[in-house]
Amino acid sequence: MPSICLYFQVHQPYRLRNYTVFELDSDYFDDSRNAEICRRVARKCYLPSNLLMLKLIRQHKGRFRISYSITGALLEQLELYAPEVLASFQVLAATGCVEFLAETYYHSLSCLYSREEFIEQIRMHQQTIQRLFGQTPRVFRNTELIYNNDLAAVIEQIGGFDVILAEGADDILGYRSPNFVYRPPHSTKLKLLLKNYRLSDDIAFRFSDRDWSEWPVTADRFASWINAINGNGHVVNLFMDYETLGEHQWEDTGIFSFMQCLPSEILKYPDNDFKTPGEAAAAYEAVGVFDVPDTMSWADIERDLSAWRGNPMQESALAELYRLEHTVKRTQDRDIITDWRKLQASDHFYYMCTKYFADGDVHKYFNPYDSPYDAYMTFMTVLDNLRSRCHKVLPQREPEPFCIVGGEAVPSLT
Amino acid sequence: MKAFMLGWEFPPFISGGLGTACYGLTKAMGRLGIQIAFVLPKGRISSCTGPVKMLSAEGSTRTQEVSEFENVSFHQIPSPLRPYVGSSGHQPYSQQRSTRSVRSWHSEDSGQGQNYPQDMAAQVRRYASKAVEIATVEDFDLVHAHDWMTYPAGIAVATSSGKPLVVHVHSTEFDRSGEHVNQRIYDIERQGMHLASRVIAVSNYTKNILASRYGVAPEKVEVVYNGVEHDNGSNGGSTYVLPEKTDRIVLFLGRITMQKGPEYFLAAAKKVLEKIDNVKFVMAGDGDMTHRMVEYAAYLGIGHKVLFTRFLQGADVDRAYQMADLYVMPSVSEPFGIAPLEALKHNVPVLISKQSGIGEVLTHALKVDFWDINQMANKIVAVLQFPVLSKTLRDNGHREVRKFRWEDAAAKIKGIYEKTLTGS
Numbered sequence: 001m002p003s004i005c006l007y008f009q010v011h012q013p014y015r016l017r018n019y020t021v022f023e024l025d026s027d028y029f030d031d032s033r034n035a036e037i038c039r040r041v042a043r044k045c046y047l048p049s050n051l052l053m054l055k056l057i058r059q060h061k062g063r064f065r066i067s068y069s070i071t072g073a074l075l076e077q078l079e080l081y082a083p084e085v086l087a088s089f090q091v092l093a094a095t096g097c098v099e100f101l102a103e104t105y106y107h108s109l110s111c112l113y114s115r116e117e118f119i120e121q122i123r124m125h126q127q128t129i130q131r132l133f134g135q136t137p138r139v140f141r142n143t144e145l146i147y148n149n150d151l152a153a154v155i156e157q158i159g160g161f162d163v164i165l166a167e168g169a170d171d172i173l174g175y176r177s178p179n180f181v182y183r184p185p186h187s188t189k190l191k192l193l194l195k196n197y198r199l200s201d202d203i204a205f206r207f208s209d210r211d212w213s214e215w216p217v218t219a220d221r222f223a224s225w226i227n228a229i230n231g232n233g234h235v236v237n238l239f240m241d242y243e244t245l246g247e248h249q250w251e252d253t254g255i256f257s258f259m260q261c262l263p264s265e266i267l268k269y270p271d272n273d274f275k276t277p278g279e280a281a282a283a284y285e286a287v288g289v290f291d292v293p294d295t296m297s298w299a300d301i302e303r304d305l306s307a308w309r310g311n312p313m314q315e316s317a318l319a320e321l322y323r324l325e326h327t328v329k330r331t332q333d334r335d336i337i338t339d340w341r342k343l344q345a346s347d348h349f350y351y352m353c354t355k356y357f358a359d360g361d362v363h364k365y366f367n368p369y370d371s372p373y374d375a376y377m378t379f380m381t382v383l384d385n386l387r388s389r390c391h392k393v394l395p396q397r398e399p400e401p402f403c404i405v406g407g408e409a410v411p412s413l414t
Numbered sequence: 415m416k417a418f419m420l421g422w423e424f425p426p427f428i429s430g431g432l433g434t435a436c437y438g439l440t441k442a443m444g445r446l447g448i449q450i451a452f453v454l455p456k457g458r459i460s461s462c463t464g465p466v467k468m469l470s471a472e473g474s475t476r477t478q479e480v481s482e483f484e485n486v487s488f489h490q491i492p493s494p495l496r497p498y499v500g501s502s503g504h505q506p507y508s509q510q511r512s513t514r515s516v517r518s519w520h521s522e523d524s525g526q527g528q529n530y531p532q533d534m535a536a537q538v539r540r541y542a543s544k545a546v547e548i549a550t551v552e553d554f555d556l557v558h559a560h561d562w563m564t565y566p567a568g569i570a571v572a573t574s575s576g577k578p579l580v581v582h583v584h585s586t587e588f589d590r591s592g593e594h595v596n597q598r599i600y601d602i603e604r605q606g607m608h609l610a611s612r613v614i615a616v617s618n619y620t621k622n623i624l625a626s627r628y629g630v631a632p633e634k635v636e637v638v639y640n641g642v643e644h645d646n647g648s649n650g651g652s653t654y655v656l657p658e659k660t661d662r663i664v665l666f667l668g669r670i671t672m673q674k675g676p677e678y679f680l681a682a683a684k685k686v687l688e689k690i691d692n693v694k695f696v697m698a699g700d701g702d703m704t705h706r707m708v709e710y711a712a713y714l715g716i717g718h719k720v721l722f723t724r725f726l727q728g729a730d731v732d733r734a735y736q737m738a739d740l741y742v743m744p745s746v747s748e749p750f751g752i753a754p755l756e757a758l759k760h761n762v763p764v765l766i767s768k769q770s771g772i773g774e775v776l777t778h779a780l781k782v783d784f785w786d787i788n789q790m791a792n793k794i795v796a797v798l799q800f801p802v803l804s805k806t807l808r809d810n811g812h813r814e815v816r817k818f819r820w821e822d823a824a825a826k827i828k829g830i831y832e833k834t835l836t837g838s
Contacts, residue, residue: 020788020789020791020792021689021791021792021795021796021799022685022688022689022788022791022792311806312802312805312806313802313803313806316800316802354778354806354810370781371777371780371781373778373780373803373806373807374780376800376802376803376806377792377793377796377800377803380796380800380803381792381796
């Protein structure tokens with residue numbers, strides 16, 4: 001020990017096109033732009049990173065082990081736009097050193113709105129992973145590591161899962177360290193792996209920041225930091241966006257060279273090893289309860305829900321979206337249901353965030369809109385069209401939708 | 415530090431942003447401790463010899479002492495000819511307590527290059543020579559000239575006194591006249607910019623025009639954004655009781671002239687009305703294009719949905735804002751644009767042209783290219799249909815207006831003065 005648990009999140013949403021109130025068709029998504037972005041990220045990140053991981057796995061003969069969670073939304077797009085990436089993930093799966101996790105198929109916030117939809121999306125995702133990679137995931141991570149006690153209870157109830165990933169938030173941990181395995185309250189079966197956000201963000205965010213006191217960090221120095229945990233931790237959970245490698249941190253920052261050297265530097269110390277999340281949880285006992293009554297996430301400084309649900313626009317958009325669930329499902333129209341699900345991607349609401357609007361920062365990366373207002377407008381216009389489509393299919397009208405503005409119910413759209 | 419400041423517009427005799435800006439700037443600079451001798455042309459109306467009647471930019475009538483302006487003294491140059499030509503031909507100044515009136519520079523039969531009264535050049539020359547006379551009795555450190563009408567005076571005074579010249583560009587011929595610029599005015603603008611030691615622009619948008627169309631080196635130009643009055647008078651709260659209205663109101667408030675893009679407003683209105691019916695479009699203002707716009711609205715078949723108020727004075731301006739559900743500024747070229755800030759002060763969400771200076775700094779506003787009728791209509795419909803969108807824009811925008819302060823502009827100008835005087 002410690003066992004290094006390396007996890008990569010891989011996702012791209014279906015972005016909306018410039019959909020105005022005058023559109024007559026139901027073509028909501030910007031296929032050409034999504035294709036372009038998918039191919040670009042494939043070129044700059046997915047392909048070179050997968051190649052690197054494969055090389056490292058072979059080099060270290062099974063001692064280098066990693067994990068991915070790839071959303072259904074991205075898997076579909078890869079099939080369409082970059083099938084070679086899918087193939088390279090399959091090669092990785094075949095090495096036996098790569099664990100695939102489960103999440104909601106559409107990278108949604110459904111856990112907050114509809115248990116039924118949440119469970120359906122997890123099932124869909126598990127089946128897809130099994131079909132493509134020959135594994136049925138037993139480790140779960142929720143969209144953007146959104147987590148609370150209720151989530152753990154739901155996952156336990158669904159069954160078939162051993163581990164949940166969560167953010168190692170200081171205010172819950174207190175004096176405790178994220179470098180141990182924990183469990184949710186009242187659970188005997190589930191274990192929790194908590195992100196070591198300091199070390200994870202050193203790579204994901206600070207790696208190329210010249211103002212950082214530790215810049216430039218080399219693999220051997222990073223390995224020494226991991227070693228410093230020796231004797232005081234069982235696991236080091238490095239959880240990050242896969243796009244760190246090549247997109248958030250461009251190639252010329254040296255991120256690939258760093259990753260290439262890192263496993264050897266870490267494995268120089270005989271006590272260290274790499275484990276997948278499933279292996280890590282199995283190897284170590286939970287040392288205590290991680291009690292999360294309020295919802296947390298791995299997003300922004302606040303590490304809460306404010307990135308997607310921090311202003312009235314986001315709240316109304318989410319409320320309207322999920323209010324449509326039963327109507328949409330009653331149509332039994334595959335296209336309508338699929339479109340509705342694609343609209344659930346957390347990204348759509350992320351784009352409506354006004355938190356840092358004036359500063360302009362991470363939220364703007366890959367944001368197709370000029371402003372959160374444009375994001376909201378486009379989303380609601382699309383939703384309106386979707387609602388109309390449902391009504392065309394269904395025999396009678398649903399009750400009039402409304403939204404809450406300033407505490408009062410206000411008619412939203414005719 | 416004392417500045418010899420040359421202006422052409424000042425409340426109550428204003429036609430747009432220039433007078434408002436001069437007022438706010440001068441007051442704030444005076445409060446900062448900068449001494450100012452402000453030279454203005456005097457209209458035909460004989461003003462009283464006692465305390466000068468000063469009117470706030472919001473239009474409410476107050477009589478204030480000149481001492482409202484600390485450190486500022488005013489000189490008025492007798493100017494027999496009116497600098498303004500009204501669009502409808504009637505007397506441009508009302509004899510009563512006039513307030514802010516929205517008037518046009520352009521004469522009714524404005525053809526190309528005919529946008530200014532024939533003897534404008536003579537006026538400008540006379541102003542210049544009078545300014546030089548006044549300058550001899552004033553003791554100052556530099557000369558500050560606002561917009562082209564005062565540049566020849568600024569150059570003359572700077573030359574005769576040997577003091578440095580700062581020119582302040584509030585608008586350019588390209589803003590006002592599109593591509594059909596009046597060559598003589600362009601020449602005057604260019605000359606002023608090149609002979610000045612420093613140039614102040616009201617936005618980066620304007621600064622880019624100076625660099626690309628006038629050949630001014632960017633290092634010479636400093637951007638100082640305008641502010642807005644933060645008074646309690648018309649700052650959203652009011653005693654006016656709004657009538658019950660069933661229709662939404664989309665407001666255009668400004669000069670009805672090419673620069674302000676009124677035809678795009680009406681074209682977008684037509685599209686909006688295809689989608690929703692309970693909305694009216696109000697064009698508040700007057701200008702050389704008013705009659706054409708009345709005809710255009712009729713031609714589009716939306717005449718019954720478009721209301722022309724002509725001049726709005728004083729409290730009526732406030733009422734127009736208060737009744738509005740959305741304020742639209744579809745300007746073809748707007749050097750800054752104080753009107754959206756006024757709208758936001760009244761808690762009205764705004765949709766502004768991207769081809770504007772204000773678009774650089776205002777974040778909580780909807781933005782659109784002025785020519786993009788489709789998007790303009792789309793955004794108008796969205797604001798009217800999604801109450802949460804309107805509310806968010808209003809709340810955030812109203813808060814954001816507070817960051818536009820004349821004090822900050824004044825402080826920046828003080829810094830520019832200091833740099834100019836030390837020759838750095």
